[in-house]
Amino acid sequence: MLAGAGAALSACDAIGLADEDSPFRYSAEDMALITALADRIVPKGDSVGALDAGVPAAFEGLMANWASEETRAQMAGVLAALGALGGGFAALPAGEQSRLLADYDAAALAPAPQGEEELFSPPSAKDADYQRFKQIIVLLFYVSEPALTHELAYTHMPGRWDPSIPVTPETRPEGGAGSF
Numbered sequence: 001m002l003a004g005a006g007a008a009l010s011a012c013d014a015i016g017l018a019d020e021d022s023p024f025r026y027s028a029e030d031m032a033l034i035t036a037l038a039d040r041i042v043p044k045g046d047s048v049g050a051l052d053a054g055v056p057a058a059f060e061g062l063m064a065n066w067a068s069e070e071t072r073a074q075m076a077g078v079l080a081a082l083g084a085l086g087g088g089f090a091a092l093p094a095g096e097q098s099r100l101l102a103d104y105d106a107a108a109l110a111p112a113p114q115g116e117e118e119l120f121s122p123p124s125a126k127d128a129d130y131q132r133f134k135q136i137i138v139l140l141f142y143v144s145e146p147a148l149t150h151e152l153a154y155t156h157m158p159g160r161w162d163p164s165i166p167v168t169p170e171t172r173p174e175g176g177a178g179s180f
Contacts, residue, residue, distance in 0.1 A: 017057055017058075017060070017061045018057075018060045018061045018063075018064035018065065019064070019065075022064045022065075024063060024064040024072065025060065025064065026060050026063075029083075029090070030079060030083075031056060031060065032090040033079055033082065033083045033089060033090040034056045034059055034060070034079070035051065035056045035090075036089060036090045036092075036097055037082060037089070037101070037137065038050035038051065038055040038056050038059070038137050038141075039051050039094075040094070040097050040098055040101045041101075041134060041137045041138065042055065042137065042138060042141045047150050047151045048146040048147060048150045048151055049141075050137065050140075050141050052146050053140070053141050053144035053145075053146045053147050054144060054146075055137060055140045055141050055144070058140045058144065059136065059137065059140060062136070062140065063075060074129040074132065074133075075129070075133055075136075077129055078127075078129050078130050078133040079133075081130070082101075082104065082130075085100045085101070085104060086100050104130075105134075107126070107127075108125060108126055108127035108130040108131070109125045109126070109127070109130070109131060109134075110125065110126050111123055111124070111125065111126075112124040112125055112126050112128070
């Protein structure tokens with residue numbers, strides 16, 4: 001995941017907004033759908049949400065300035081499938097959008113039959129293109145200035161630390177593979 005985040009951060013210059021004369025721009029209907037989806041995936045709560053972070057425009061910029069034709073085609077397929085939910089996802093009330101997207105998530109992100117998994121990749125989902133779409137939306141949110149300055153916070157030591165074992169001068173660190 002960190003490698004993917006690092007690669008995405010290195011592409012941040014390419015994320016920018018799509019140029020007005022770019023041959024790849026989303027229609028107003030597609031942007032309304034992307035906006036509705038981003039708002040359902042990372043809604044505004046006590047802090048900023050995807051719309052505050054400009055995720056829809058960043059998604060369009062990423063597709064216009066950086067994505068391959070294959071990725072654009074995959075995202076177009078995802079948008080077509082999601083846009084058809086409920087007879088027109090973008091026009092539905094927010095509560096209905098949330099319910100439909102939760103149902104879609106449950107089916108699309110269910111584990112795929114076991115195959116060869118990449119070491120640091122998330123488990124494969126039944127709908128890998130939707131999984132990728134959702135990861136892009138979330139990543140674009142977390143690399144935005146509003147998310148980095150309002151949503152993410154570092155607490156050096158949240159409260160008091162009490163060791164679960166006695167720590168003495170003779171205590172030696174242990175190494176190991178951890179969760180690997």
